Amino acid sequence: MSLDVGARLRAVRQMYGLSQRELAKRAGVTNGLISLIEQNRVSPSVSSLKKVLDGVPMALADFFTLDLTQKPPVFFPREELTEIGAGRVGLRLVGGRLAKRSMAILHEHYEPGADTGEEMLTHEGEEGGVVVRGRIELTVGGETRTLSAGDAYYFRSSLPHRFRNLSREECEIVSASAPPTF
Amino acid sequence: MSLDVGARLRAVRQMYGLSQRELAKRAGVTNGLISLIEQNRVSPSVSSLKKVLDGVPMALADFFTLDLTQKPPVFFPREELTEIGAGRVGLRLVGGRLAKRSMAILHEHYEPGADTGEEMLTHEGEEGGVVVRGRIELTVGGETRTLSAGDAYYFRSSLPHRFRNLSREECEIVSASAPPTF
DNA sequence: CAGGAGCGTTTAGGATATTGAACACATGAG
DNA sequence: CTCATGTGTTCAATATCCTAAACGCTCCTG
Numbered sequence: 001m002s003l004d005v006g007a008r009l010r011a012v013r014q015m016y017g018l019s020q021r022e023l024a025k026r027a028g029v030t031n032g033l034i035s036l037i038e039q040n041r042v043s044p045s046v047s048s049l050k051k052v053l054d055g056v057p058m059a060l061a062d063f064f065t066l067d068l069t070q071k072p073p074v075f076f077p078r079e080e081l082t083e084i085g086a087g088r089v090g091l092r093l094v095g096g097r098l099a100k101r102s103m104a105i106l107h108e109h110y111e112p113g114a115d116t117g118e119e120m121l122t123h124e125g126e127e128g129g130v131v132v133r134g135r136i137e138l139t140v141g142g143e144t145r146t147l148s149a150g151d152a153y154y155f156r157s158s159l160p161h162r163f164r165n166l167s168r169e170e171c172e173i174v175s176a177s178a179p180p181t182f
Numbered sequence: 183m184s185l186d187v188g189a190r191l192r193a194v195r196q197m198y199g200l201s202q203r204e205l206a207k208r209a210g211v212t213n214g215l216i217s218l219i220e221q222n223r224v225s226p227s228v229s230s231l232k233k234v235l236d237g238v239p240m241a242l243a244d245f246f247t248l249d250l251t252q253k254p255p256v257f258f259p260r261e262e263l264t265e266i267g268a269g270r271v272g273l274r275l276v277g278g279r280l281a282k283r284s285m286a287i288l289h290e291h292y293e294p295g296a297d298t299g300e301e302m303l304t305h306e307g308e309e310g311g312v313v314v315r316g317r318i319e320l321t322v323g324g325e326t327r328t329l330s331a332g333d334a335y336y337f338r339s340s341l342p343h344r345f346r347n348l349s350r351e352e353c354e355i356v357s358a359s360a361p362p363t364f
Numbered sequence: 365c366a367g368g369a370g371c372g373t374t375t376a377g378g379a380t381a382t383t384g385a386a387c388a389c390a391t392g393a394g
Numbered sequence: 395c396t397c398a399t400g401t402g403t404t405c406a407a408t409a410t411c412c413t414a415a416a417c418g419c420t421c422c423t424g
Contacts, residue, residue: 003242005228020372030413035373042411043229045381046187060185061246202402212383217403224381227411 006040008066009052013038016056027055088114089163108173110136110165121161128154134171137164188222190248191234195220198238209237270296271345291354292318292347316353319346 024031036042084091090109130152139162165171206213218224272291312334321344347353
């Protein structure tokens with residue numbers, strides 16, 4: 001097992017899409033410490049490392065068990081996608097929540113009448129996708145369009161956005177967001 | 183998972199029958215540090231903890247995975263004893279090498295002519311046992327006796343000792359040593 | 365362009381881990 | 395008994411970690 005604590009921490013932090021300051025705040029340490037640890041310029045005490053990992057959260061044992069060298073899998077059979085229940089919107093994540101990646105690929109299923117909620121969504125990064133089946137109403141930055149099979153979208157996620165399936169048939173979308181929100 | 187690093191380290195160290203100084207020497211740290219860590223008066227840096235565990239040796243992941251609260255198993259079917267090959271002397275350890283215990287119980291089998299070697303054995307602690315089957319010649323501190331089924335022995339392991347099966351049938355012994363040598 | 369907000373990095377100084385040497389206690393040998 | 399050797403613990407000094415604040419950078423907005 002490589003004891004590159006810095007690389008491990010950086011990998012874990014990025015897996016969760018957190019900035020050094022964000023993680024530091026959750027963990028109750030300073031962003032500087034996170035930086036120094038990730039550069040291996042200090043070897044953190046067990047207690048600080050635990051505090052940091054509690055901010056993720058992740059257990060110390062899991063942290064040291066992580067295999068950074070393993071090649072990520074390439075093929076994901078349907079049954080190996082990670083199901084993320086979200087009411088009447090079915091989300092299947094490609095690659096699992098813990099996989100190290102800079103992007104989240106989702107296979108989304110909107111039941112008739114399903115939507116992403118009253119509140120407009122806003123978060124970091126960018127997202128895009130293609131409608132595979134059915135029709136979906138997409139609102140981004142005040143602009144609303146209805147997309148059909150074959151149509152696509154792409155926008156900065158900081159723009160308020162919402163998905164609604166107003167039709168009578170299920171809508172199926174394949175999307176990607178970076179950095180990964182899930 | 184309880185993060186009582188001190189208790190964990192003490193447990194691990196004692197599992198291996200090491201003193202603080204012994205472990206410190208192997209690990210390249212001072213005995214004082216081991217003492218302070220075990221009392222939880224300091225939270226060691228990951229690098230020091232790794233150095234310490236390298237002296238055992240044990241991986242960091244295993245260290246944090248250790249479950250100190252689990253009740254040790256009580257019953258050990260024959261096939262669950264840990265086989266310790268030692269030439270023509272068969273040793274079966276009760277409870278596994280990593281189990282936390284202050285004593286090693288062994289089920290020993292001496293083939294005809296088998297012995298514990300030319301050199302007299304000397305080590306820390308005490309040991310005792312009962313001959314279950316066959317006959318064995320036991321030398322302890324210059325005194326030699328031949329024990330038969332039903333006979334027993336007990337001595338301080340610092341006394342030079344040796345076991346030899348001079349008979350034509352296998353000899354079977356159940357023994358205990360504390361602290362555990364294995 | 366300036367300004368602001370985000371990012372990771374660096375630095376000085378206070379807090380903490382670690383060392384080296386001493387301590388107190390127990391055991392076995394002479 | 396004394397001495398030697400083992401154990402774990404403690405303490406002052408030093409090395410290292412950790413914080414708070416600043417820095418440089420990029421990206422976005424006006």
